[in-house]
Amino acid sequence: MSTSRQARAVPATAPGRELAVPPLRRLPAPVLTHSRQMAAGEHFPPHVHAWNQLAFATEGVLQVTAANARYVITPQQALWVPTGTLHHTRALGNAAFRNLYVTAAAAAGMPDHCVVLEVSPLLRALIIELDGIRAEDDAHYHASLCTVIGAQLLRQPRHARHLPWPQDARLQRWCQALYDHPGDSHDMDHWARQLGASTRTLTRHFERDTGMGVRAWRTRLRLLRAIEWLAQGRSPTVIAHELGYASASAFNYMFRIETGMSPLQWKRARPTA
Numbered sequence: 001m002s003t004s005r006q007a008r009a010v011p012a013t014a015p016g017r018e019l020a021v022p023p024l025r026r027l028p029a030p031v032l033t034h035s036r037q038m039a040a041g042e043h044f045p046p047h048v049h050a051w052n053q054l055a056f057a058t059e060g061v062l063q064v065t066a067a068n069a070r071y072v073i074t075p076q077q078a079l080w081v082p083t084g085t086l087h088h089t090r091a092l093g094n095a096a097f098r099n100l101y102v103t104a105a106a107a108a109g110m111p112d113h114c115v116v117l118e119v120s121p122l123l124r125a126l127i128i129e130l131d132g133i134r135a136e137d138d139a140h141y142h143a144s145l146c147t148v149i150g151a152q153l154l155r156q157p158r159h160a161r162h163l164p165w166p167q168d169a170r171l172q173r174w175c176q177a178l179y180d181h182p183g184d185s186h187d188m189d190h191w192a193r194q195l196g197a198s199t200r201t202l203t204r205h206f207e208r209d210t211g212m213g214v215r216a217w218r219t220r221l222r223l224l225r226a227i228e229w230l231a232q233g234r235s236p237t238v239i240a241h242e243l244g245y246a247s248a249s250a251f252n253y254m255f256r257i258e259t260g261m262s263p264l265q266w267k268r269a270r271p272t273a
Helices: 121-131 139-155 169-180 188-195 199-210 214-231 236-242 248-259 263-269
Strands: 031-038 052-059 062-066 069-073 077-081 087-091 095-102 115-118
Touching: 031 121, 031 139, 052 062, 052 069, 052 087, 052 121, 062 077, 069 077, 069 214, 087 095, 095 121, 095 139, 121 139, 169 188, 169 199, 169 214, 188 199, 199 214, 214 236, 214 248, 214 263, 236 248, 236 263, 248 263
Parallel strands: none
Antiparallel strands: 031 095, 052 077, 052 095, 062 069, 062 087, 077 115
């Protein structure tokens, strides 16, 4: 796996206490857990590891920024962050953070790019079990758990639900404004005037940096903010208004097209979120 994916980190969106990154020099086991409770807004600064990471929380919602993209992670998901990828993690609400550090050997076959994994009940239980076991107390059992977790990582379904972030400084300002206010209704011509560039130039640079059209990107943004807010307990009606939809039914239609279920079905399917 590559060890040089140090992309520029996207700035965080809300204040909160900065947490210290664990001062590890090496991993004492093929898979190591790092667990802590995180209050809303608490975050780790941008950093890299000399090993792979699985960003996961058994409770609460995480926002992870890595490799010029943002990910909203609920308790049914985790983000695979390969060795050397610059990233930082923020708790969007109170969260039970259960992070995995994984050696290259234990991660054989995993992708060398960030990917969101669906976390099965079995993998969740294995992570919790490993977190409660010390290698020095039962080395054989600990090693067996590491092996099974490595195998389970390969079996988790993957999807690409993330928000790519542009490199252009003007576009970053625009994207940050939309992220903070996803219901903004101004068109690209308005923002081009605000940013001092032509609409055509900004559109071309945006598609080059993100690999997405502006319309598709804004739909993805609204979807991820909706998932974030649903997991925090907001009602679909309030979310529809905050996202700028004319009606709750229009929001429900977008959500169903993107996820295959309604917002209420999504909430019922994820009681721990």
